[in-house]
Amino acid sequence: MSATMTLGGAIGAGLRQAMTADPKVLLLGEDIGKLGGVYRVTDGLQRDFGPQRVMDTPLAESGILGTAVGLAYRGYRPVCEIQFDGFVYPAFDQIVSQVSRMHARTKGAVTMPITIRIPVGGGIGSAEHHSDSPEAYFAHTPGLRVMSVADPQSAYSLIQEAVACDDPVLFFEPKRRYHLKGEVATDGAPAAGGMSRARVLRHGTDVTVLTFGGLVQVALDAAEAASEEGLSLEVIDLVSLSPIDWPAVTESVRRTGRAVVVHEAAQTGGIGAELAAGITERCFFHLEHAVVRVTGWDIPYPPAKLERHHLPDLDRVLDGVDAALGRPSSYGEQAFA
Amino acid sequence: MSATMTLGGAIGAGLRQAMTADPKVLLLGEDIGKLGGVYRVTDGLQRDFGPQRVMDTPLAESGILGTAVGLAYRGYRPVCEIQFDGFVYPAFDQIVSQVSRMHARTKGAVTMPITIRIPVGGGIGSAEHHSDSPEAYFAHTPGLRVMSVADPQSAYSLIQEAVACDDPVLFFEPKRRYHLKGEVATDGAPAAGGMSRARVLRHGTDVTVLTFGGLVQVALDAAEAASEEGLSLEVIDLVSLSPIDWPAVTESVRRTGRAVVVHEAAQTGGIGAELAAGITERCFFHLEHAVVRVTGWDIPYPPAKLERHHLPDLDRVLDGVDAALGRPSSYGEQAFA
Amino acid sequence: MSSLLAHDTGTGSPPDRGDPRTVRLLTPDGVRQTSGEYAARVADLDDAALLGLYTDMVVIRRIDQEATALQRQGELALWPPLLGQEAAQIGSARALEHDDFVFSSYREHGVAWVRGATTAELCRVWRGIAVAGWDPYRIGMATPQVIIGAQTLHATGYAIGAKYDGAASAVVSYFGDGATSEGDTSEAMVFAVTYGAPVVFFCQNNQWAISEPVGLQAPTGIAARAAGFGLPSVTVDGNDVLAVLAVTREALERARAGEGPSFIEAVTYRMGPHTTADDPTRYRTADEVEAWKAKDPVARLAAYLRGTGALTDDVDAEVAATAQRAAAALRADCTALGEPDGESIFDDVYAEPHPVLEAQRTRFLAYREGFEEER
């Protein structure tokens, strides 16, 4: 069976599937019930599963996560929605000190199969605190898994895997892709590989472009544009940001000898830093050039009308590719303090 | 003038100096008044400056930081103490969404000269949540400055610079070094370089060892041990973790061609990732080997009796140095997933 | 704690939510209460003054309407309408002195207007060209806060600072019913009480936090919660501009007199959507909205002023013209707002030099230059 779905709709369908499969799965978050969430991802679920399994919560993110910890303690499998990326920080303590550590703390006696769904990133002309990319904070936190989806099929399959996973999972949903439509197979096993596996979306030989979530399409577009100039880019959707699928990354970069990492978050200490460090550790003698980072600048997310100056786009990806190839680019000496 | 002080005492003396110099400086935190803080860093300050300038606060870290934002708005220069590293997370939202963004948000109209003092790190046999190293979270956050001190003289000078800085500063104080004694010059200009400058503590030619805070002495000891084997290690105390003093780092690594980064925090996404990425970007053609990371493992901080297995020590630093030199070490192929 | 609650009903009409303690000085039909403690606090308001409040409300409603239209036309990215909350905002803001300070949420256009924000400044955030509309120190009001509840602590800290300075300034923090659930709001009350901060917590209980009814946040009421923290706490008819003015004056007076913080729950209603991106028909009934129309804050004052004869058709036409001029200015100023240069995103991130960011700026400029050359 298959159906055309938006990315948001696919997550909703995946959640419905997960709730049907396991009565212990329940959702909690702000406005997720009657309204179906501000992005309508949970549309219809409260109607069909009732207010106990789709809980509109008080407006308190620490409360949502702390309550989820207790529910998990009791044997439930809570799926928390944080309304926007920028609103996850009030829950940071519960995530970093409780959710992530409970299994280790109790030597495995207590599992925390909590999924934390977060609409993420910019490119949608939104208000302050509605376009953050906080994934690096969580990828640096032991005990958590972090992933991001980029297309409806992955969204449908991987949300189910995330919910079924006995570890806590940060599940980032790129807002700018919510309305993207695609064909989704709803039967059979989930997409090959599973939630911790990267996916090579385009094979290439000159440079490996690594990205995830909202910028996957940008990278693919850049690869298409580059091919017109005779350049062959390999594009990898990392999917999993913690753990990173190193075998897949390593295999590709050893082949191409050059890597460009693309993300929206600030450069310093972003996922790109870990990728650059880890790639260099694993592929040093295969590398023709330092790993190049094409990222958001080290600034608070700018106002909507200026976000295009902040966000990596096709041209900035190509600029990074130029840098990786040792061609003229903006990555000159003076670009590094 | 100079005096012998512990590192903790030097911070207290620096704070006293800052409070004397500027009546707008005030301190707030839990137990910092009558008790003088659990590490006695603020000992005597409430007695001498009164409870308005040394405020014992209710037990609420978000409250402390949010109140500091308001005080800064009003023209004060608040110095907040977070009692232990692991208790900063409840304040994460105020730090990341407010403190760090207010100056940019208001186009410079409102400054946030807030210093956030945090006793940091392990090695002291302490309880859960009392040995965290959260610096990478803040170094990834635009708008913040992050620093760590390692000796009494730096502590004395740099706490004053941090307080005088018009930007918010995370000021990490390594707990395991609080009782370290040293001679502190209390007159004259602050130590050359200032708070954003790294310090070369030991000159060497074979490998550059980069570290900060509680592990500076470990690195120096390792360098001493290595020198007995005829190896010449350069040891750099980064001091500033955001911004990193790239000119100093680059100069050294270009010379040695090899770098080892040492920190206590989890490896994935730690400061070491940014250093490895940034060094490789700047020194790729000078590097003889990938930058090696000697860090805490990707685990929640272990119980006290096991912390020695987690923390980089002299031998693990030397193991990393071996890896950087291409000698046999634990950093074989199989050590990278 | 119950002694801390203000109990003056100020009216004989049936109270909202069956609560006999709601302060009201104007009935929905426009009958003014002239006796009692709270009435005395606004006894100085003659018809001219009331006409001033009325004008404010009509103007801000018109501005709100125009901004909503500007959003529909693509000139604004988003707008959170205040429709229905004019009395709560104008009444409270008009109680403020110049040296007072406001920390608000995102819907307080009426407060900003009274504090002196220009029409251009009202638009900047929502047009997406800035994350702040104005210089806070110029108008004595912080820029809109998006993180729910965060500003309650800022207000408290500012108030503590004002107290330390020996200033006569008081601080008002505006927030919604939903915000009362956030830990920050509770912590703010704790800090305010502990330090006796001259801060007024002004909760506009507009019945909804996006799609969530207030009963989900505070099934047993909001004002009582504040009283539990030790704050003098009062519930006021938030659609009664006079009553709102009276209770805010009282709270500010208390603050300036060194008697510490207090809490006001203004019971009102968000007549429109949460923002222009919201569809309230998904979560509330037309009947409910209709029922609240009967309590319209502007109509209520109009009815009273019609009764006294102060508001004639001519006067009302003048007020409407004033409002229309404001709306026209809003439109003109909004559409004239230029877009800042891209490079400005690097400005003001730090107050002091930051070499890493400056290097990024260099790269940005090199990139842009290279890019333009290519064209």
Place this chain on the structure above:
Amino acid sequence: MSSLLAHDTGTGSPPDRGDPRTVRLLTPDGVRQTSGEYAARVADLDDAALLGLYTDMVVIRRIDQEATALQRQGELALWPPLLGQEAAQIGSARALEHDDFVFSSYREHGVAWVRGATTAELCRVWRGIAVAGWDPYRIGMATPQVIIGAQTLHATGYAIGAKYDGAASAVVSYFGDGATSEGDTSEAMVFAVTYGAPVVFFCQNNQWAISEPVGLQAPTGIAARAAGFGLPSVTVDGNDVLAVLAVTREALERARAGEGPSFIEAVTYRMGPHTTADDPTRYRTADEVEAWKAKDPVARLAAYLRGTGALTDDVDAEVAATAQRAAAALRADCTALGEPDGESIFDDVYAEPHPVLEAQRTRFLAYREGFEEER
């Protein structure tokens, strides 16, 4: 809200803090109150049962003392003494049923003891060999929580789950006076009320949060704060084991009957230091400590039982011997606790396979091997 407060004084003796609403069933001199609502709730406790409570308190006090000694001798890294809080902990814990669940802070050794933690389990955390002492599901009690206030939300979530399961289980969350300031504690009350969670918030107001007096956290009182959130809230003499048992039974009954959450403030005193690392003479007077000695919870019950004749010198010697055996077991079990293998730090970080961490484990093992070879 005041109607939600429990008002049974249970005694004619002058109340603590001048509060006529503090529940007390045993005066400091050991006179038992036998009439009134709360007395009725513990009317089933005959002398034998009371002797059981007495034994619990003596034993846990002795264990606490031994643990403190073990810390002084270097066998434990740290210990947070419960001295003075025996009645609050034993009285409340003895009200629990097997299927109930506890989420506590770090000082609740008495509660853990009653729930069935072994002497070895009491030591594990403080000896530094684990960050949790026991399997929560075995004894129906979560492991000690260090982050102040965090466990109040866990308790609420667990209670919501129990309610969804249709279980008769109730949940108790223990925390201190200081914890009432944390946003999490307030949010927990909000969630508990909204969902009618069968959870009891049990605040041991021991007057101090390290060096900070309770007046810094809640100048106007703690129980009223909870009442403001809509929780039935009661203040109890926390040094009166009978009264504590009575109010906890009431709250648990309410929870099990589907009547939702409630709040208990047990007024008690931390007789010792905050932890063995603390020096309380820096922040409080000897007089204060002396004054509280007169209200000693163990002595009080002893006085009563001496009066009824149930506690003779012989019986007391037996109790002391029981306590001594527990202390000896604690010492033996503590010092016998082995140190886990270093490699175990990689265990259980994840429940499912994690290649990056497993590679680090490989590196760790390679390092250790190489290191051992070198020797």
